[in-house]
Structure formats: C-alpha cells, structure tokens
Amino acid sequence: MGQIVAGVLAPHPPHLVYAENPPQNEPRSECGWEVLRWGYESLRESLSQIDYDVLVVQSPHWRTYVGTHFLGVPELKSKSVDPIFPNLFRYNYDLKVEVPLAEQICSRAAELGLVTKMMRNPDFRVDYGTIVSTHMLQPGWEKPIVGISSIGAASYYGMDVMQELMQKLGQATKEVIEASDLKVVLVASHSLSHRHFVKEAEVPEDMSREHIEHHGQYLWDMKMIELMKAGDSKALFDIIPDFTEQTVGETESGGLSWMLSAMDFPTVPAKVHAYGTVIGTGNAIVEWRPKEWRPSKLRPQTSVPSKHEDVSGSKA
Amino acid sequence: MEKTRVVEKTKQAAPKNLDPNKQVFPEGQPQILKSYFVPGLPHILLCPEKKPEWTKVNQAFGKIREELKELKPDILLIYSTYWPSVVSHQIQARPLIKWTLVDEEWHDLGSVPYEIKIDSDFSHAYKDSAEKRGLEVRTVDYDGFPVDTGSVVLQKLVNPDNQFLSSIVSSHVYADRAETVVLGKAARDALVQTQKTAAVFVVSSFSNRYLPNWPEEYKEEKFSSLKDEEWNQKFIELLSEGRLEDVSQLSRSFHSQARVSKKVVNFKPFWWLSSVMGSTNQFKGEILEYQPVHGTGAAVIGLTPSAQTQGDLEFDEEDIEVYQGNRNILAEDPS
Numbered sequence: 118m119g120q121i122v123a124g125v126l127a128p129h130p131p132h133l134v135y136a137e138n139p140p141q142n143e144p145r146s147e148c149g150w151e152v153l154r155w156g157y158e159s160l161r162e163s164l165s166q167i168d169y170d171v172l173v174v175q176s177p178h179w180r181t182y183v184g185t186h187f188l189g190v191p192e193l194k195s196k197s198v199d200p201i202f203p204n205l206f207r208y209n210y211d212l213k214v215e216v217p218l219a220e221q222i223c224s225r226a227a228e229l230g231l232v233t234k235m236m237r238n239p240d241f242r243v244d245y246g247t248i249v250s251t252h253m254l255q256p257g258w259e260k261p262i263v264g265i266s267s268i269g270a271a272s273y274y275g276m277d278v279m280q281e282l283m284q285k286l287g288q289a290t291k292e293v294i295e296a297s298d299l300k301v302v303l304v305a306s307h308s309l310s311h312r313h314f315v316k317e318a319e320v321p322e323d324m325s326r327e328h329i330e331h332h333g334q335y336l337w338d339m340k341m342i343e344l345m346k347a348g349d350s351k352a353l354f355d356i357i358p359d360f361t362e363q364t365v366g367e368t369e370s371g372g373l374s375w376m377l378s379a380m381d382f383p384t385v386p387a388k389v390h391a392y393g394t395v396i397g398t399g400n401a402i403v404e405w406r407p408k409e410w411r412p413s414k415l416r417p418q419t420s421v422p423s424k425h426e427d428v429s430g431s432k433a
Numbered sequence: 434m435e436k437t438r439v440v441e442k443t444k445q446a447a448p449k450n451l452d453p454n455k456q457v458f459p460e461g462q463p464q465i466l467k468s469y470f471v472p473g474l475p476h477i478l479l480c481p482e483k484k485p486e487w488t489k490v491n492q493a494f495g496k497i498r499e500e501l502k503e504l505k506p507d508i509l510l511i512y513s514t515y516w517p518s519v520v521s522h523q524i525q526a527r528p529l530i531k532w533t534l535v536d537e538e539w540h541d542l543g544s545v546p547y548e549i550k551i552d553s554d555f556s557h558a559y560k561d562s563a564e565k566r567g568l569e570v571r572t573v574d575y576d577g578f579p580v581d582t583g584s585v586v587l588q589k590l591v592n593p594d595n596q597f598l599s600s601i602v603s604s605h606v607y608a609d610r611a612e613t614v615v616l617g618k619a620a621r622d623a624l625v626q627t628q629k630t631a632a633v634f635v636v637s638s639f640s641n642r643y644l645p646n647w648p649e650e651y652k653e654e655k656f657s658s659l660k661d662e663e664w665n666q667k668f669i670e671l672l673s674e675g676r677l678e679d680v681s682q683l684s685r686s687f688h689s690q691a692r693v694s695k696k697v698v699n700f701k702p703f704w705w706l707s708s709v710m711g712s713t714n715q716f717k718g719e720i721l722e723y724q725p726v727h728g729t730g731a732a733v734i735g736l737t738p739s740a741q742t743q744g745d746l747e748f749d750e751e752d753i754e755v756y757q758g759n760r761n762i763l764a765e766d767p768s
C-alpha cells in the first residue's frame with residue numbers, strides 16, 4: 118500500500134541554488150543564505166533516513182488560471198532561466214516525471230469536481246520553483262517527480278475559494294497515493310511572508326543587506342511556525358487566509374494548504390529545519406511526518422533511531 | 434517658427450490633418466509614427482481557425498503587419514503586461530533571442546520557435562534615461578531568458594521576419610501610476626536621444642477574466658461577464674475618438690471593475706502608452722478589431738498622432754517628471 122511518508126515546506130528562492138554553485142547552474146557566487154542552505158542540508162539528511170519513491174511538488178511559479186495542471190511528459194530537459202533573477206539562476210535540468218501517478222491524481226481531482234489538465238508538450242519548460250525546491254531536496258535528481266501547477270484562484274476569487282480547492286486536491290492526492298504502491302514525499306514549494314525588497318544589492322550574496330522586509334511579517338511568520346511546531350495543523354490551515362492577506366504570503370499558491378489536507382492535517386509536531394530571509398521574504402524549511410508513521414515499518418533493516426523522533430510520533 | 438525635422442519615409446502614415454506628404458516632428462520631440470494596443474494570447478497565433486472571433490483578431494494583426502511595411506519604423510517599442518517583473522523594471526537587450534515558447538497555461542496549443550532581433554543600443558539608452566528619472570531598471574541579456582507569450586505572439590504576427598528591431602520592456606508588478614508614467618517619459622527621452630523612429634506597442638488584454646473551462650468544451654466564444662464587456666466598450670468608444678489620455682486617467686476604475694484586481698497593483702498599460710505618446714488626446718483612433726478570446730477583451734487598436742483634439746483635458750492625477758519613490762503614508766516620528 119502506498120503512503121505519504123513526509124511532507125515538506127521547501128521554499129524556492131533561486132538564491133539558494135546560486136549560493137550552492139552546483140554544476141547545473143551557470144552563475145557563480147561567493148557565499149550566501151547559509152542558514153537556509155544548512156536547513157536544507159538537515160532536511161536532506163532527514164529524508165535520507167526514509168524510503169521514498171517520488172517527490173510530488175506543487176509550485177507557485179507554474180501559475181495556471183484554467184484548472185490545475187500536471188506534468189505529463191516522462192522526461193523533461195532544458196534550461197530554466199528565472200525571469201526575475203536571471204543573473205542568479207540559469208539552470209540546466211534533466212528530470213524524470215512519474216506520469217502514471219500524475220495522471221491518477223489528475224483524474225481523481227477531476228472526479229472530485231476540480232478542473233484539471235495533463236501537460237503533454239515535450240517542449241514545455243519546467244518552472245524555476247519546482248526546480249529550485251527539487252534541487253535543494255535532491256541535488257542529484259535521483260527520484261522522479263510529479264509536478265503540479267498552482268491555480269490562481271486566490272487572485273481570481275479569494276483565499277477562501279483557494280482553501281477549498283486545495284482541500285479537494287489534497288484529498289485526491291492522498292487517495293491516489295494510498296491506492297498506489299508508492300512512498301511519496303509531498304513538497305509545498307513556497308516562502309511564508311512575501312513582501313520583498315525591490316532593489317537588489319550590487320553583490321546579491323552580500324549578507325549585510327539581508328533581513329526581514331518588515332517586523333510585522335516576521336511576527337506573522339513566527340505565529341505560523343509556532344502552530345507548525347505545536348502540531349496544530351487545523352489551526353495552521355485556518356489561519357492561512359489571514360496570514361496571506363497580512364504578509365502577501367506565498368501561501369496564496371495553496372501549496373501548504375494542499376499538503377496539510379493530503380496528510381489529513383498531521384498532529385505530529387513539525388520539525389523546523391531553518392528559518393531565514395531572502396531579499397526580505399520569510400522562508401521556513403519544515404518537515405512533517407504523518408500521524409501513523411513509524412520508522413521501523415519503513416526501514417526495518419536499520420537499528421539507528423531516527424533523528425526525527427520528535428516529528429515522527431514514534432515516541433508515542 | 435518652431436524648428437522641425439522631416440521624416441520622409443513616414444509619408445504613408447501621415448494623418449489626414451497633417452501634411453499628407455510628410456510627418457513633422459518638432460525638434461526635441463520623439464519620432465513616434467503610430468501606436469497600437471494589441472492582445473497577446475497564443476490562440477490568436479496558434480489556432481485562429483478554431484473560433485471565428487480568434488480568426489478576426491488574427492486578421493487585424495495582418496493589417497498592422499501591412500501598415501508597418503509602409504511606416505518603416507526603426508524600432509518596435511513594446512510594453513508587455515505578459516512580462517511581469519518585481520525587482521526593478523526590465524528591458525530586453527539581447528541582440529538576437531532564440532528559443533521555443535510553450536505557454537504555461539496553453540501548452541496544448543503547441544510550441545512556438547521564435548527569433549527576435551533586439552535593438553540593444555536603444556534598450557541601453559532606455560535604461561539610462563529611466564535611471565536618470567529615478568527608476569530602478571535592468572537590461573536582460575541571457576541565453577534562454579523566457580520571453581513572454583504576449584511579446585512572442587506580437588513578433589510572430591507583425592514582424593515574423595525581423596524586418597524591424599524591437600525593444601521590449603516589462604510590466605513591473607508593484608509599479609503604480611507615478612512610476613509607470615515616468616517609465617513612459619523615459620522612453621520618449623531615449624527616442625529623442627537615439628533619433629530613432631518608432632512604432633509603439635502595448636500587449637495586453639482589456640478585461641482579463643478567462644472563461645472557466647477549456648475552449649473545446651464551449652461552443653461559442655463570449656466575454657467572461659457583461660460588466661467586463663461594458664467596461665471594454667467604454668474604453669473602445671474613447672479610444673475610437675483618440676482620447677488616449679482620458680483612458681489613461683480611467684485606469685484605476687478599469688482595474689477595479691474589469692480586471693482580476695489582485696494580480697498586480699493596477700492596470701497600467703495606458704499609463705505607459707499615454708505617457709510615451711505625450712499625454713494627450715490628439716490621436717486618430719482606429720478600432721481594428723474587438724473580440725472575446727477565452728473570455729478576455731481582445732482589442733486591436735491603432736492610434737495615430739493627429740493635430741485634432743477631443744476637448745480640453747481634465748487631469749484627475751498629477752503629471753510626474755522624476756520618480757522619487759513611494760510616499761510614506763505614516764508620518765515620521767517628529768522626535
């Protein structure tokens with residue numbers, strides 16, 4: 118039986134890939150945003166403790182207005198150039214898509230009343246949000262992904278409509294994964310508060326210029342993180358519309374709402390691997406494990422205790 | 434008498450109320466031959482035959498293509514709302530852009546291989562003039578930079594062989610009127626400085642709400658709502674009378690009434706266009722086409738500078754020369 122083995126909030130500032138200087142990215146940096154990059158390091162270490170087959174990634178930078186779309190081409194290879202930060206992110210990607218799983222989520226979501234569509238054009242360029250988050254989770258691109266677009270319902274109608282749609286999409290995701298034989302990590306690819314500077318430092322990685330754009334949005338970010346750490350996913354879900362309104366949050370893309378719904382609102386406290394700012398936006402790297410998750414079920418061969426017992430619920 | 438410069442090659446485009454044999458540009462004024470407002474959805478390019486409305490819009494682009502052959506501008510100066518930027522205004526400066534476009538929403542309509550030749554010198558001049566007016570601007574010159582769908586659709590339909598060089602400027606998501614008006618004035622400065630003749634384009638829909646399902650699922654194309662359509666008609670009427678600055682002054686109302694209002698801070702293409710064109714109502718307006726495309730208002734409009742004017746202007750909002758940043762609403766602590 119398939120299972121969602123983890124859900125992660127994995128923000129996608131291209132700055133993080135830029136600062137890592139991987140061979141796939143053309144620009145070179147000196148340093149930068151270390152706390153967030155170390156947070157990703159910690160998350161990668163944590164995910165390496167569990168078996169999983171696929172990453173299912175929902176990204177705000179694949180923005181669709183007519184329905185939710187799914188990558189439907191088995192292999193996609195091209196160069197992704199960030200339209201906002203082309204100076205930082207020109208990344209050659211070569212990725213595999215778990216098309217059957219995407220097709221099943223697409224059809225189930227349609228049965229539940231959502232407008233959906235498979236993307237079948239082999240020339241399609243994958244958005245930089247999907248690529249940055251996936252790279253930071255697995256720089257070697259070992260696992261295939263399912264790529265899901267973010268429907269622009271928040272700007273068309275409002276966050277309440279978006280919440281309902283994401284609840285349904287989450288339900289479809291959960292049902293399909295549980296009916297499969299795949300172990301899946303869900304990836305909500307976005308920042309928290311999203312007010313940002315409109316000028317870039319001459320040296321983009323000059324960390325003397327990096328701080329939260331506004332104290333008010335920092336307070337909101339901390340409120341969200343407090344609820345994550347408390348394992349109060351329902352309250353977290355309910356506060357997302359207010360949070361989005363007050364901080365111009367990238368939560369408007371629905372990723373976190375979808376992930377919480379798909380995980381049936383996990384009550385296990387989330388593990389916050391890092392929090393930091395990128396051009397003034399608030400970014401948290403956070404990991405959730407499902408209520409029923411037990412490390413022994415997934416890795417019976419290991420006697421090493423999980424580093425994340427605090428998020429796994431295995432103490433109970 | 435005011436000193437004038439004569440541009441012979443614009444004979445065919447001269448509006449009737451000017452000397453029909455030559456268009457006259459006063460010294461120190463930009464040589465803008467004509468401006469156009471056009472839509473940018475890929476339907477118009479990739480499958481115009483699928484709906485009669487799309488066919489008509491496609492054909493209207495054909496008229497512009499023919500007009501450009503007569504106008505022979507040095508450059509096509511393009512402002513595309515399909516190209517949002519958030520960290521500064523961006524201006525395309527790569528001399529030759531080659532890529533294959535697939536729209537993120539309309540990927541099933543097909544791929545568009547394209548080549549666009551850019552007037553890099555003009556783009557840099559535009560950046561410099563915008564910076565002098567206080568704006569934050571960057572040029573972009575990167576292999577693989579994603580040129581927006583609207584700009585590609587325009588190029589393929591009116592300038593498929595790159596007969597004319599282009600310069601494309603982004604639509605800054607957070608810019609409001611002051612910044613956008615100044616961006617338009619900076620374009621004028623750059624045109625004067627480089628002595629280039631230009632055809633000016635805005636790529637944007639009018640009302641921009643989509644129909645909620647797929648084209649194959651509806652029999653007839655239609656506007657997304659009657660209210661959107663009524664606002665479109667209001668703008669069409671004003672523009673048919675050449676009242677560009679009046680339309681510009683109505684941008685905020687249009688944004689709140691006929692646009693998906695949370696996507697960007699405001700509806701700004703007419704702020705930019707009117708500013709580039711001199712902030713007047715002195716135009717001959719031609720509605721080349723107006724149809725729904727997937728529910729949005731797709732208007733193809735030509736505006737030719739003309740000596741005639743539609744009455745005195747009533748400016749609700751001030752004219753701005755230099756951008757000095759957003760005003761702080763909260764008072765500073767006096768202590």
Ligand SMILES: [Fe+2]
Pocket residue numbers: 129177178246307308367
């Ligand atoms: Fe983002």
